[in-house]
Amino acid sequence: MITPTKGIGPDRALLAVGAQIILQLNRPLTVSQTWARLREWRLENDHLAPLSFGWFVLALDILYALGLIELQDDLLKVRSGNAAPTLR
Template sequence: MITPTKGIAPDRALLAVGAQIVLQLERPLTVSQAWARLREWRQVNGHPAPLSFGWFVLALDALYSLGVLELDEDLLTVVRTDHAAPALR
């Protein structure tokens, strides 16, 4: 469910959907705006697998649990944009 499995296609895994959501949040958006932008983005970028609103909310929950986004005054904002591993020099 979080990652692709036999029954969950790669473009429907919660981490993949979460990454697609983060791409839509270059500025703070309401949940409804993020949902509309994600559906449009998936259609334009050739992701034909159906995505329910419930699955979208599960992806938001996963992102929130990972500390990637916050809901502040009814707006979703990306909190963490840095890479997991710092660059080695």
């Protein structure tokens, strides 16, 4: 699920979808805008495997858990600096 498996192709693995999401976030976007841009990007780049909104949200969850994105003022942003803050 997170990485490709026998039943989940490389273009549908959550890490791959997460990377595709990061490509869309060249500026802060709403979740809806990000979803729309991702769908357009996947069509333009011949990623024809179906991608549900639920799968998109799971990929967002992975990115958030890894400390790569944040939601601020209802906008998704790529985090700058260190991926995950250290706890001291």
